[in-house]
Amino acid sequence: MIKFSTLHNDRVQAFLLRQNVLLAINPQWRVWLFSTVIWILLFFEGLQAYSSNYVVTHVFLCSPVYVAGEPNTFNYSAESQAFSKSLEPLIQGFFSWIIMIFAMMFPLLKRSIQHVATAVRRRNQNGSIVLFLVAYTLPWAIAGIGFMLIPRMASVFLAAYPSNLLLLIAACGFVLACLFSWHESRTTVMMKCELTMPIRIDGMLRYRDTFKYGLTIGINCIKMCWVVMLPLMFASHNFLLMMVVSLIVLIERYYVPHDSKIPGIAWLSIASFLIISCALSLH
Amino acid sequence: MYLAYFEQIVAQTIVDLGGPADWALPFWNYSDSSNPDALNIPPAFTSPANQTNSLWMQDRNNTINERTVTLKALDKKIYTSASSTEIGFGGLETAFHHGGGVSGALESLPHNKVHVDISGAMGDPNTAGLDPIFWLHHANIDRLWQVWLNQGNRSNPTSTKWSGFEFYFHDKDGKSVSLICEAVEDTRKILSGYTYEGVPADIPVNEEALVMTKLKSFPAMPLEVVTASVKAHSLTGQKSTVSLSLSSDKKSSVRLKGLAATAEVGGEPTRTLLRFENIKGKGLVPIHSVYINLPEGENSTQSYYAGSLALFGLENASTSDSHNSGSGLTEHFEITELMDNLRRLPNWSDDKLDVQIVPDREMSSDAEVTIGRISLYSE
Numbered sequence: 001m002i003k004f005s006t007l008h009n010d011r012v013q014a015f016l017l018r019q020n021v022l023l024a025i026n027p028q029w030r031v032w033l034f035s036t037v038i039w040i041l042l043f044f045e046g047l048q049a050y051s052s053n054y055v056v057t058h059v060f061l062c063s064p065v066y067v068a069g070e071p072n073t074f075n076y077s078a079e080s081q082a083f084s085k086s087l088e089p090l091i092q093g094f095f096s097w098i099i100m101i102f103a104m105m106f107p108l109l110k111r112s113i114q115h116v117a118t119a120v121r122r123r124n125q126n127g128s129i130v131l132f133l134v135a136y137t138l139p140w141a142i143a144g145i146g147f148m149l150i151p152r153m154a155s156v157f158l159a160a161y162p163s164n165l166l167l168l169i170a171a172c173g174f175v176l177a178c179l180f181s182w183h184e185s186r187t188t189v190m191m192k193c194e195l196t197m198p199i200r201i202d203g204m205l206r207y208r209d210t211f212k213y214g215l216t217i218g219i220n221c222i223k224m225c226w227v228v229m230l231p232l233m234f235a236s237h238n239f240l241l242m243m244v245v246s247l248i249v250l251i252e253r254y255y256v257p258h259d260s261k262i263p264g265i266a267w268l269s270i271a272s273f274l275i276i277s278c279a280l281s282l283h
Numbered sequence: 284m285y286l287a288y289f290e291q292i293v294a295q296t297i298v299d300l301g302g303p304a305d306w307a308l309p310f311w312n313y314s315d316s317s318n319p320d321a322l323n324i325p326p327a328f329t330s331p332a333n334q335t336n337s338l339w340m341q342d343r344n345n346t347i348n349e350r351t352v353t354l355k356a357l358d359k360k361i362y363t364s365a366s367s368t369e370i371g372f373g374g375l376e377t378a379f380h381h382g383g384g385v386s387g388a389l390e391s392l393p394h395n396k397v398h399v400d401i402s403g404a405m406g407d408p409n410t411a412g413l414d415p416i417f418w419l420h421h422a423n424i425d426r427l428w429q430v431w432l433n434q435g436n437r438s439n440p441t442s443t444k445w446s447g448f449e450f451y452f453h454d455k456d457g458k459s460v461s462l463i464c465e466a467v468e469d470t471r472k473i474l475s476g477y478t479y480e481g482v483p484a485d486i487p488v489n490e491e492a493l494v495m496t497k498l499k500s501f502p503a504m505p506l507e508v509v510t511a512s513v514k515a516h517s518l519t520g521q522k523s524t525v526s527l528s529l530s531s532d533k534k535s536s537v538r539l540k541g542l543a544a545t546a547e548v549g550g551e552p553t554r555t556l557l558r559f560e561n562i563k564g565k566g567l568v569p570i571h572s573v574y575i576n577l578p579e580g581e582n583s584t585q586s587y588y589a590g591s592l593a594l595f596g597l598e599n600a601s602t603s604d605s606h607n608s609g610s611g612l613t614e615h616f617e618i619t620e621l622m623d624n625l626r627r628l629p630n631w632s633d634d635k636l637d638v639q640i641v642p643d644r645e646m647s648s649d650a651e652v653t654i655g656r657i658s659l660y661s662e
Contacts, residue, residue: 021504025366118367119656122507187605194608198561198655201511258605 027117027125028110031133038103039243046239090148097144100237101137104246105221108253109136111194112217116210119199128199128210135214136221143222151234164278166234171278173231174271180227181252181264190258192220225249228267235274244270284462286425287473288452289418295455310422310479313352313397322347324401328416338415342403348643350591351396351570355617356388357431363440365502368556368660370615372431376444385613389431391593394424399570399593402644406567408596426479429470433482439468504662506556510636511658518564518571518654520646525657527636552623553662556615557589557638561655563601563611568594568652569644573616576625576632577639586624590616592640594652611655 023029113129120128151166158165180186195216199209228245235241252263290308297306315321323329324345328338356372364371367385374387386395397405397420404410411417431437440446446465454460467473470484478484510527557573574587581587592614603609625631638657 021502024505025502114367118505118508120508184605188603191605191608192603194610195603196561196608196610198515200513200656201508201658202513205513 024122026114027129028113030126031106031109031113031129035103035106038099042099042103042239042242090152093148094141094144096237097148098137098141100242101140101144104242104249105136105140105225106133107246107250108193108221109133109217110254112136112196112213115196116199116213120201120206120210124201124206128206131207131210132214132217135211136218139215139218139222143226147226147230147233150230151236154234162282164281166236167274167278170231170234171271171274173234174228174267174274177227177231178264178267178271181267182261187258189220189224193217193224193253195220241270284450284467284473285452286418286422287467287477288454288460290477291455291474307477308422309419310426311416311419312423312426313347314354314393322349322352324416325419340403340405340414340416343405343414343416344400344402344644347397347400348570348591350572350588351400351593352393354393354427356392357427357434359388359431360437362438363442363445366505367613368506368558368615369503370617372437373440376442385615389424389427391614392591393427394420395595396570396591396593398595399568400643402567402569406595408599422479425470426482429479429482429484506554506660506662509659509661511656512654516640516654516657518568518640518642518646518652520642520650522639522641525638525640527638527657527659529633529635552619554617555619555622555662556660557618558616558658558660559592559612559614559654559656560658561611562592562594562597562614562652563609563655564594564650564652565598565601566647566650568597568650569642569646572641572643574639574641575618575621576628576630576637578630586628587621587639589618589621589638590614591643597652 112132116128116132117125154169155166197209197213197216199213200206228249232242232245248263248266251266252260256262286308293308294304294306298304309325311325312318313321324343324347328336328340329345330336330339332339359370359372361369361371362373364375364385364387367375370385370388370391372388374390375385398408398411399406401414401416401420404414405417405420432439446468447463449461449463451459451461462473470477470479510529512525512527516523516525557575559573571592573589573592574584575589577584577587594612597612600607600612601609636659
């Protein structure tokens with residue numbers, strides 16, 4: 001019995017040691033877990049909204065995704081257009097935007113999180129990673145104001161036109177994303193996502209450098225990803241579309257060469273789908 | 284891969300000019316300790332030293348330093364580093380690029396060091412291929428890969444990201460061709476096949492030993508930073524010193540004193556790494572020797588030698604473009620044994636560590652180098 005329990009303890013200890021090593025080598029896993037939880041919450045909230053069939057004004061997670069009484073997620077009824085003009089959804093939308101950044105962008109930060117974690121002492125890792133993520137989110141939050149206002153202003157100016165025009169604009173946005181994807185400048189912009197900077201390890205200098213690094217990566221990330229985030233907003237950041245866009249961006253980031261044509265083809269496919277969807281809804 | 288096609292193209296040209304059909308690309312074995320001239324560029328490339336010699340290039344150093352050709356890389360048992368504080372034979376998993384980030388062990392030493400030590404066209408990745416000695420140098424690097432494998436308990440990566448990565452060339456007929464990494468693992472199967480003199484390519488793989496090596500080679504806990512410089516440091520072509528404080532953080536200071544105690548009682552010295560990060564600059568920078576706690580007035584003593592900084596690809600790595608993020612270069616030095624020895628010396632201090640950086644040759648006036656951070660990592 002004693003031998004068995006000793007052997008069992010040794011195996012448990014070896015297992016735990018390996019897990020510790022894996023977690024130390026992959027500090028980004030903790031952040032990815034956070035993003036995964038966000039996705040799960042978004043999924044269940046979307047499911048609830050669909051089954052309830054009402055305009056979702058959920059404070060905590062999603063901005064209006066589905067329209068009252070309409071199963072088609074891309075119809076813009078008069079009620080939703082009027083609703084979209086009020087201030088309340090703007091505040092909710094801003095919060096939803098931040099949630100969207102947590103879900104969509106944090107999984108792309110493997111290299112940067114590893115750099116921060118390696119640069120500082122182990123006992124400062126979690127705090128530094130959080131500070132980095134806060135600084136990273138800040139430029140996205142500021143940019144988000146513009147990202148939300150542009151579609152809202154467009155919907156006001158285009159109120160006299162068929163409501164699906166916004167969908168067409170979103171489709172054009174994805175065509176633009178395709179063209180950017182195939183442009184020679186894209187790989188230069190994408191390489192900046194891999195940037196590292198020196199981070200001091202003691203005192204205020206650590207906070208300063210970590211914050212500065214987060215801001216820099218956030219700004220670089222906007223330069224790379226604005227071209228898909230904006231059409232997503234015109235499409236009222238539909239949950240399914242958000243998932244598909246996230247998947248494509250992940251594949252682009254980690255699984256294909258930087259000069260691959262695949263992401264561009266994917267953006268064109270989305271644009272085509274939106275145009276077809278728009279055309280069908282007109283009939 | 285490009286060596287094979289280069290050899291094919293040159294061999295065909297030689298045949299077309301009426302030369303022998305059995306010409307093969309030679310390699311420069313600069314690490315051959317039995318050859319007193321091993322550190323000199325082969326005479327065909329240096330004599331006559333003028334334009335009449337198509338193998339001669341100007342601004343080249345004809346003799347390289349012994350330190351730049353040591354074969355510590357062969358001691359590595361793993362190919363791919365698991366973390367940025369582990370230095371594998373081949374380095375970290377990265378996209379294909381010509382500069383930036385952390386180099387693998389073989390790429391760092393002797394590959395980068397030889398490039399920078401020879402200098403001239405060889406000192407810049409954008410022009411290195413123009414120097415004929417480039418091909419002999421890289422043939423040797425290719426040979427060392429086989430030497431590494433032949434030691435046993437070593438294997439190439441099995442990840443398809445590595446084995447399936449495709450490179451494009453032109454063959455002797457000018458046709459566009461490609462090869463994936465998997466296709467070149469056995470040199471006898473590349474084009475018409477080749478082996479290196481004295482380096483067999485058919486060492487049978489001991490599957491059981493390989494499995495045991497893989498099981499035992501579970502990644503180690505990454506090293507943790509103990510201390511780091513508080514500001515960037517510029518190299519001016521003169522000897523410079525950076526002091527790393529060991530007492531700013533009480534916990535680190537206690538740890539370092541504890542490490543010394545471990546060494547004294549005969550235990551394994553704690554693995555320690557000296558790291559130079561975010562090195563940016565421009566121009567051709569000579570190799571800089573790095574010492575720790577070098578006594579005042581001394582410029583070169585092996586007892587304090589940590590490693591050599593060879594900043595091959597510095598300008599490329601410092602520039603943001605389609606291949607580089609602009610983060611600069613990173614260099615590591617394993618200084619476990621050195622630290623263990625330094626602790627026993629009378630000038631050892633528990634409060635600070637002095638890192639001296641000494642240029643091996645004169646630095647040109649248009650060269651600039653800034654080191655973002657110098658840090659000490661330990662278990």
